[in-house]
Structures are given as C-alpha cells and as structure tokens.
Amino acid sequence: DADVTQTPRNRITKTGKRIMLECSQTKGHDRMYWYRQDPGLGLRLIYYSFDVKDINKGEISDGYSVSRQAQAKFSLSLESAIPNQTALYFCATSDPGQGVTGELFFGEGSRLTVL
Amino acid sequence: ILNVEQSPQSLHVQEGDSTNFTCSFPSSNFYALHWYRWETAKSPEALFVMTLNGDEKKKGRISATLNTKEGYSYLYIKGSQPEDSATYLCAFSSAGGTSYGKLTFGQGTILTVHP
Numbered sequence: 001d002a003d004v005t006q007t008p009r010n011r012i013t014k015t016g017k018r019i020m021l022e023c024s025q026t027k028g029h030d031r032m033y034w035y036r037q038d039p040g041l042g043l044r045l046i047y048y049s050f051d052v053k054d055i056n057k058g059e060i061s062d063g064y065s066v067s068r069q070a071q072a073k074f075s076l077s078l079e080s081a082i083p084n085q086t087a088l089y090f091c092a093t094s095d096p097g098q099g100v101t102g103e104l105f106f107g108e109g110s111r112l113t114v115l
Numbered sequence: 116i117l118n119v120e121q122s123p124q125s126l127h128v129q130e131g132d133s134t135n136f137t138c139s140f141p142s143s144n145f146y147a148l149h150w151y152r153w154e155t156a157k158s159p160e161a162l163f164v165m166t167l168n169g170d171e172k173k174k175g176r177i178s179a180t181l182n183t184k185e186g187y188s189y190l191y192i193k194g195s196q197p198e199d200s201a202t203y204l205c206a207f208s209s210a211g212g213t214s215y216g217k218l219t220f221g222q223g224t225i226l227t228v229h230p
Contacts, residue, residue: 042222
C-alpha cells in the first residue's frame with residue numbers, strides 16, 4: 001500500500017459543484033502539502049500545513065480550502081468548481097526532522113476535470 | 116514570487132547517450148535545491164536534496180551539481196536507458212521571509228530515451 005494515499009484518483013464534475021480531495025498518510029510526518037500540476041507549468045503550492053493546528057496559504061489558494069483533520073489526514077476542497085481548476089492534484093508530506101525543506105513524499109495524484 | 120527555470124523543456128536522446136539539463140534559481144537567500152524524477156502515471160520521487168554550494172550527489176548513473184552563488188544546478192545522466200524516460204523536476208527553497216519552508220518548482224524537463 002502507498003504511504004501517501006489520495007482519493008479519488010480520477011473525478012469528473014460540473015461547474016459549480018463542491019469537490020473534496022482527500023489525502024491520508026502512514027509516514028507519521030507532521031508536514032503536508034497540496035500541489036496542483038498543469039501541463040507546461042511546475043507544481044504549484046495551494047496550501048500547506050506544518051502541524052494539525054497550522055494551515056497556510058500557498059501561491060494559488062484562491063478558490064480552494066483545506067482541512068487538517070488529524071496528523072495523517074489533509075483534505076482539499078473546491079467550494080464551487082470551475083473549469084480552470086481542471087488539473088492534476090498532488091498531496092505530499094515531509095519530515096521536519098529532515099530540515100526546513102526535507103524531501104517531499106508524494107501521493108499518486110488526483111486528476112480532476114471540471115466541465 | 117520566486118522564479119525557477121529548467122532547460123530544455125524536452126529532450127530526446129538515444130539509448131546510451133549521456134545527457135544533462137539545467138535548473139536556474141535565485142542566488143539570494145538559498146536554503147535547498149531538490150531534484151525529483153516523475154514517471155508517467157506515478158508519483159514524483161526525490162533524487163537529490165542539496166544544501167551546500169559545490170555539492171555533488173550521485174545515485175547510480177545520475178548525478179547532480181550545485182552552484183548557489185550563481186544560482187544553477189545541473190543534472191547529468193550517463194548512458195541513458197529507456198527506463199530513464201521521465202519528467203525531471205527541480206525545486207528551490209529560500210531561507211527566509213514568506214517562502215520559508217516552501218518549495219518552488221520549475222516546469223520540468225521531459226526526457227525521452229529511444230531504444
């Protein structure tokens with residue numbers, strides 16, 4: 001089983017719908033991240049959390065919200081999905097014991113299509 | 116917004132060729148430079164995390180160098196094999212300010228190795 005699990009792996013939805021992408025991890029890492037990947041662009045940070053009580057906006061947080069339900073769970077919500085949120089979404093974790101920016105461990109990605 | 120540039124955007128080589136690509140990043144407030152390998156339909160996986168100017172890291176046929184003073188890193192692949200075909204991502208983190216603890220990714224170099 002993957003150490004960082006994302007659900008769903010694929011989702012097609014319509015404009016205006018609320019969508020939640022879930023991420024759970026068994027690595028015991030405090031730090032969790034949500035990234036978005038678009039063709040021709042790098043991974044862009046949406047939100048990150050350094051522990052359960054710490055949530056921070058990344059560079060492209062507009063239109064998204066997150067919830068850190070437990071150390072192991074970090075969910076990303078699109079309150080009202082729009083077509084330009086069609087992308088591949090990655091959850092990642094890191095170990096603060098590896099330094100301020102330790103190696104990221106990625107989930108397998110959630111491909112979201114908004115029609 | 117920190118600018119991380121990778122070149123070339125894509126590269127086609129023959130099996131057995133050696134190749135290299137570049138990651139450019141801001142030379143001020145450097146903290147760490149990461150390289151990730153991302154195979155189609157899989158998760159990105161870390162290759163190297165480098166923190167010191169002059170760092171050289173090696174893993175099998177893949178190696179990387181780091182020049183923090185001029186703001187670049189090279190990734191080298193010796194004797195490319197078809198299984199090296201992937202997107203190679205670099206990511207930079209800054210030592211301070213609002214970028215603390217966050218990685219900024221380049222757009223990636225897509226490598227295709229032809230048998």
